[in-house]
Amino acid sequence: MNTPIIRIGIVDDHPLLREGVASTLRKRSDFKIVEQGASAEDARSIAVRLQPDVLLMDVNMPGDSFAVVHDISCRLPDVKVLMLTVSESEEDAYCALEAGARGYLLKGISGPELVNAIRDVARGNIHITPEFEHKLLSNFKRRENEIRKIDLTHREEQVIREVSRGLTNKEVADRLSLSEKTVKYYMTCVMQKLNARNRVEAVAALRRYWERETQSRFGTPPAPPAESEPMLARFRGGTAP
Known part of the structure; x- marks a missing residue:
């Protein structure tokens, strides 16, 4: 049986980091990068036009990230937003999850950890960087x-x-x-x-x-x-x- 392809959008305003993430994910046969962006409005556009299975988004980038996450989660529930950020702010995490994000990852995670998180979120689960989740709890x-x-x-x-x-x-x-x-x-x-x-x-x-x-x-x-x-x-x- 063929493994389902997980379609992924990546939105981050740091081109080198964004391309590094894309390069890591392209190595997985069950992943397909559909488009990349650099702002909250790019994230909204990618979600509406392409409806990826998982949309990776940074917290701190041009535009209102939380408002866009909320909009996507309400209008396009099949597009699962996964935050990938350097922000260890508890308020950012709470706001992202309340807005409808399906996960919150810190950029210090390894490639395999990111891959597992994407697969987990694509299956409909919630995924938070374990150490950060422990801090929140x-x-x-x-x-x-x-x-x-x-x-x-x-x-x-x-x-x-x-x-x-x-x-x-x-x-x-x-x-x-x-x-x-x-x-x-x-x-x-x-x-x-x-x-x-x-x-x-x-x-x-x-x-x-x-x-x-x-x-x-x-x-x-x-x-x-x-x-x-x-x-x-x-x-x-x-x-x-």
């Missing part, structure tokens, strides 16, 4: 322990709930009849109480807290142990956001 666990000790005011909880729905500070201000400056103040207080460095971390920690509160209040049996913390467990399970 460790921080989730630490923040879950810390959140048990926090005490949000009613207004702080109102604000973070609206932020968790994806609203901007201005939209939250309009909805709650506050000034945008006041919303920023409340968000700063929430992040300080959670020891969170950004909005993404604060929202992720509070979602877990709310789940636990719901279980406690209504007597819902606790869910069986997950493979990982909430956000990563959902992604590792192969469910698109």
Whole structure:
């Protein structure tokens, strides 16, 4: 039986690195490079026109990478986006996965590791560089322990709930009849109480807290142990956001 060909697009604004990746992948008989690009809009174009099985994308390049990932994941679910980047920023990883990326790889990985990751994602799985995934999970666990000790005011909880729905500070201000400056103040207080460095971390920690509160209040049996913390467990399970 013939091995299915995995069609791949590569988008990175560093030509030498991009061509190096392409050269490595061309050596595999089951891989075919359909096109290369250098910006977020190139990624969108390749996805729409050619619909590769896997689209390798950098995080930091011209254009809004996260918006493009979200657009592709919503409009073209069969195109699986795999981030390949030097960025070890947890916020970048959270944003990419929330946008719909099916994996997050650091550029220090070896050729065979990249090949295995592409095949894994093509099969519908989620793939994150193991060492980096461990770092993400460790921080989730630490923040879950810390959140048990926090005490949000009613207004702080109102604000973070609206932020968790994806609203901007201005939209939250309009909805709650506050000034945008006041919303920023409340968000700063929430992040300080959670020891969170950004909005993404604060929202992720509070979602877990709310789940636990719901279980406690209504007597819902606790869910069986997950493979990982909430956000990563959902992604590792192969469910698109």
